Amino acid sequence: MNADLIIDQIEQIFPDAKCELIHDTPFQLLIAVVLSAQTTDASVNRVTPALFAQWPDSQSLMNADIHDVEQAIRTIGLYRTKAKNIVLLAKALHEQFDDQVPSTFKELQSLPGVGRKTANVVRSVAFDIPSFAVDTHVERVSKRLGLAKVEDDPLKVEEKLRRKVSRARWNQAHHDMIFFGRYFCMARNPKCNECPFADFCKKDKLVAYQQAKKEKQNKEANEKEG
Numbered sequence: 512m513n514a515d516l517i518i519d520q521i522e523q524i525f526p527d528a529k530c531e532l533i534h535d536t537p538f539q540l541l542i543a544v545v546l547s548a549q550t551t552d553a554s555v556n557r558v559t560p561a562l563f564a565q566w567p568d569s570q571s572l573m574n575a576d577i578h579d580v581e582q583a584i585r586t587i588g589l590y591r592t593k594a595k596n597i598v599l600l601a602k603a604l605h606e607q608f609d610d611q612v613p614s615t616f617k618e619l620q621s622l623p624g625v626g627r628k629t630a631n632v633v634r635s636v637a638f639d640i641p642s643f644a645v646d647t648h649v650e651r652v653s654k655r656l657g658l659a660k661v662e663d664d665p666l667k668v669e670e671k672l673r674r675k676v677s678r679a680r681w682n683q684a685h686h687d688m689i690f691f692g693r694y695f696c697m698a699r700n701p702k703c704n705e706c707p708f709a710d711f712c713k714k715d716k717l718v719a720y721q722q723a724k725k726e727k728q729n730k731e732a733n734e735k736e737g
């Protein structure tokens with residue numbers, strides 16, 4: 512099925528998909544996205560209201576005691592590294608960007624803890640620049656729906672989505688696919704019985720590929736040990 516038609520169908524299921532990370536400013540969005548690496552938006556949203564109440568902007572966060580920041584975010588994964596990164600990030604914003612979140616890819620990616628996915632989310636959500644951030648949901652959904660190959664890395668998935676989905680839809684399509692992956696086509700127990708894409712879904716192919724990859728990695732690890 513054509514990518515735009517797939518997005519149309521997902522929008523029928525989720526007509527109001529949007530960024531679920533709590534934030535009031537581009538700075539708070541940037542911090543929330545950095546904190547969301549390898550953890551859920553829900554767990555980030557549990558810590559950010561208090562975090563932003565205490566340190567709402569780069570000038571306050573750059574002067575925060577790192578141990579206080581660690582305590583404020585200790586319930587999320589990798590909190591020590593993330594605490595260090597967001598304080599350094601606030602400092603870099605103050606010193607290099609006049610306390611303003613930049614909008615170019617190059618500038619965003621120069622900041623501590625900011626990779627391609629984070630830069631794409633910030634450009635899309637804070638600045639409405641057409642972007643296609645590929646997180647775990649977007650990657651899985653793209654592969655199950657045949658919009659990318661099972662062996663594609665996130666960058667390859669992003670390139671394919673940018674080619675196949677109309678540019679004017681990128682920003683919304685990103686949210687649509689996240690909602691579809693988070694609430695319908697979940698990693699475990701997806702709602703296949705109700706799915707409009709079941710006829711051409713590549714879930715089994717993706718599972719077989721992931722299993723074979725894992726077995727190969729285990730075999731290589733065992734050979735190294737032996």
Ligand code: SF4
Binds near residue numbers: 656695713
């Ligand atoms: S059939 Fe199941 S796994 Fe495939 S896209 Fe639909 S919900 Fe996802």
